[in-house]
């Protein structure tokens with residue numbers, strides 16, 4: 001089970017070449033170059049205001065890029081109006097037409113594009129069945145719940161089988177329970193209908209569980225593009241490490257010794273990937289809390305710190321430890337907490353360790 | 365205290381409606397004088413419809429009113445669309461410019477229009493009068509339609525375009541059905557504004573473009589005739605028709621300045 005971009009036999013569904021957007025003198029999107037494969041579930045993840053929506057709006061054609069060019073399925077769409085692009089957008093507000101029934105909302109595109117009458121009914125019904133709303137075809141949007149509206153919007157976006165569907169935080173307005181259900185539903189649908197999904201979210205868990213690939217954005221720039229495992233286990237920068245899941249980012253110095261870097265007040269700690277940095281350079285070590293082992297007794301190769309806080313969160317214990325000048329969190333499975341460790345009080349010495357391959361040296 | 369208020373309310377109602385009722389009652393008075401009651405008769409209505417000159421002015425008023433209302437609704441819709449959709453440079457300035465005629469005294473507007481027309485050597489006619497009426501009806505129509513459009517989800521037109529609709533299809537399939545009642549309200553209010561106008565008509569009308577209000581006004585100089593009562597009764601009927609077409613709720617919303625719901 002290695003999710004990766006589907007084999008690039010055909011042209012990519014979307015190709016962005018140096019796409020840029022400036023509003024006056026603020027740059028919302030710095031040049032972005034990216035290829036999104038056919039049938040790929042591609043997520044764009046980033047904090048609020050980082051340019052996700054702007055990037056999507058350029059792909060749909062609602063915004064004209066200041067610079068760069070866009071290709072859909074191998075042909076340039078620069079200057080092509082939205083209605084002539086083979087893609088649909090699912091708006092965060094759903095944008096259902098309030099004066100039309102569920103059926104007519106879904107049928108809108110087929111009617112506008114003059115699909116044969118005979119086909120229309122069966123295609124709309126198929127799309128409604130896909131989102132399990134066949135029984136509500138005659139309702140108006142204001143007679144539906146939030147989740148149902150969301151499904152209607154989805155049916156409307158896929159009824160014409162566009163090559164690409166763009167979803168801008170489609171689950172943002174739903175409660176936790178419904179979100180989880182819809183995540184599964186969306187993923188199922190995307191697999192069934194075989195459409196490229198470009199999915200904007202700022203929920204990193206959502207991105208990790210659903211995507212084939214994820215692009216992490218910050219301040220209008222693409223920081224890293226890769227599979228969920230890549231992004232989670234091999235973050236390319238401290239921003240990505242800290243943004244996806246929780247991660248300890250510990251300042252250190254590269255001493256040139258292979259396999260270790262030096263943390264002030266602690267000494268050498270194991271970490272991989274330091275070769276890229278110059279000797280003597282300031283770097284960071286990124287290590288996930290669940291990869292950090294904590295011990296109440298001195299262990300060879302472990303770094304000694306001071307316990308600041310121990311928090312019980314059901315299946316795990318969270319130990320917050322002062323390590324030199326840094327604060328490091330270790331998340332330990334409750335079943336593996338030794339009696340000595342469980343007995344520790346704040347202020348007591350703790351020894352932290354991790355496997356070298358679980359700690360990465362980051363230079364930015 | 366409450367009873368005092370209730371009585372004042374009743375008095376206001378009497379004050380508002382006595383003239384209206386009086387006009388209707390006297391329009392059926394067989395006697396020519398308002399001081400005597402000569403029994404019920406439809407003779408003034410008959411005379412009204414035989415008065416060719418008066419009917420001609422009614423025709424002029426209808427043509428001017430319908431043309432001005434149509435243009436005001438059309439241009440007002442486009443202006444409202446532009447002003448509510450796009451953050452144009454000078455957005456506030458344009459809005460101010462469109463709405464200014466609402467507060468400029470009509471007499472000033474009329475005089476200004478007249479001097480523009482004579483400066484540009486345009487002969488006064490029905491056409492110039494329609495332009496004059498457009499100046500006073502456009503702000504009304506724009507305000508009503510801006511209210512309706514700004515209460516719509518701004519992503520709806522984008523969604524329509526995304527689903528393959530051309531700008532025209534977006535209008536006919538989405539914007540028009542959702543703003544239908546506001547368009548009707550804008551048209552009818554523009555029409556009544558134009559239809560009852562005297563000042564602008566005086567300045568911008570040419571020879572042969574006398575409107576009904578101008579004609580009535582000149583007739584009144586020689587005293588109220590029963591014929592005018594009959595005309596007044598008919599106009600009241602027309603107004604009631606318009607108000608019920610727009611819908612009382614809609615009317616109240618518009619006059620209260622809030623947005624009419626689609």
Ligand SMILES: Nc1ncnc2c1ncn2[C@@H]1O[C@H](COP(=O)(O)OP(=O)(O)OP(=O)(O)O)[C@@H](O)[C@H]1O
Nearest residue numbers: 023027028046047048049050051052053054055202
């Ligand atoms: N029409 C516009 N005019 C000027 N600036 C804009 C415009 N649209 C977006 N911006 C700016 O561009 C930047 C990116 O906005 P964008 O809406 O793409 O962010 P986002 O990543 O979608 O954020 P969120 O998660 O909050 O939706 C923001 O700083 C925003 O203020």
Ligand SMILES: [Mg+2]
Nearest residue numbers: 052053054168
């Ligand atoms: Mg956004």
